Amino acid sequence: MEFTPQAILFDQPGPPADVLRLSDHRPTAPRPGQVSVRMTASPINPSDEMFIRGTYGTRPVLPQVPGFEGTGYVVSSGGGFRGRLFTGKRVAVLNAGGGNWAHETVVPASQVIPLSKQLSDEQAATFFVNPATAYVLTQHVLKISRGDWLVQTAAASCLGKMIIRLGQRLGFRTLNIVRSERHTDTLRKLGGDAVVVFDGDKTAPSELTTAIAAEVGGDGVRHAIDPVGGPTGSALIGSLAPGGRLITFGTLSDQPLQFSGRELMTRQASIEGFWLGHFMASRSLPFKLKLIRQITRLVLDGTLATNIARTVSLAEVPTAFAEPVAGRTLIRMT
Ligand SMILES: NC(=O)c1ccc[n+]([C@@H]2O[C@H](COP(=O)([O-])OP(=O)(O)OC[C@H]3O[C@@H](n4cnc5c(N)ncnc54)[C@H](OP(=O)(O)O)[C@@H]3O)[C@@H](O)[C@H]2O)c1
Secondary structure: OOOOOOEEEEOOOOOHHHHEEEEOOOOOOOOOOEEEEEEEEEEEOHHHHHHHHOOOOOOOOOOEOOOOOOEEEEEEEOOOHHHHHHOOOEEEEOOOOOOOOEOEEEEEHHHEEEOOOOOOHHHHHOOOHHHHHHHHHHHHHOOOOOOOEEEEOOOOOHHHHHHHHHHHHHOOEEEEEEOOHHHHHHHHHHOOOEEEEOOOOOOOHHHHHHHHHHHHOOOOEEEEEEOOOHHHHHHHHOOEEEEEEEEEOOOOOOOOOOOOHHHHHOOOOEEEEOOHHHHHHOOOHHHHHHHHHHHHHHHHOOOOOOOEEEEEEHHHHHHHHHOOOOOEEEEEOO
């Protein structure tokens, strides 16, 4: 009889193409306060890859099913008000422990969000992690005003493109740093106010400082965000204005930021970390409900929509890592 995988699993951290395997793993029945979700789709995000490699902020519990984000239908509940309320509904599943790359997952009812019927399955599966990060970073953490500049690295990422569209929509200006010329036209067409090609591994930091000053003026920038780190993120520190803030929220280069304390001290500039999970945990229920409504509107009008580059089945996931593509890959369970 043909084997139908129920989940993707890894037994030890490592390169995804090497350690992921198909499995017949099924979760145990939901306990009180938990719900069981029949998954329909889940994206492969950078955080999933880091989790599988063992380099993410949380450690896998082995053997582990990956997948932090996704969508599906609540099929049963272990009891409790939310569980009963959500049964039968399509939800976004924000699985803090991982486990969404499966036909079925069991999570606390507090980790699912009922979604508007107007959202496509693709947008439902990618509803929260990047859209919420783009919105929260710009509107709640940095509180960027209309006309202000925001400088971002890895600007051609899914998240970077959302931030460019959000800038267009809300009236802040974006200076977008990419490491390859091939992204320049796309980001300009998308509405990026300036695009600078800079790769900290190959180019002197002073070239970035000069390029940023040419666009925003010699005083530097008040708002910057960096998911790259290493020489590229470090070069950005030299462009902070007096009182300027750099938010670090990713480690794509896998290298640390390096800087002299004097660069911050003399300008009273600062570097802060951001992690969406921690930010959301500290917010009230009314804040979260309002955020979900705002994101729904902005995903539906395209501002915070995710472009899906490729769709794969659960059985194709290990080979998908062996043949990476630029852009988001979506796993479809059905
Ligand atoms: N802290 C949080 O709560 C949080 C939440 C959401 C996302 N994030 C982070 O945000 C980042 C972007 O996520 P995403 O889903 O939008 O990513 P993505 O779509 O997969 O895009 C990755 C982009 O990063 C660029 N890149 C990779 N390594 C680089 C390097 N060493 N130097 C310069 N550019 C590099 C790639 O550039 P090329 O096209 O040139 O290859 C690509 O455009 C990730 O680091 C993710 O972990 C953090």
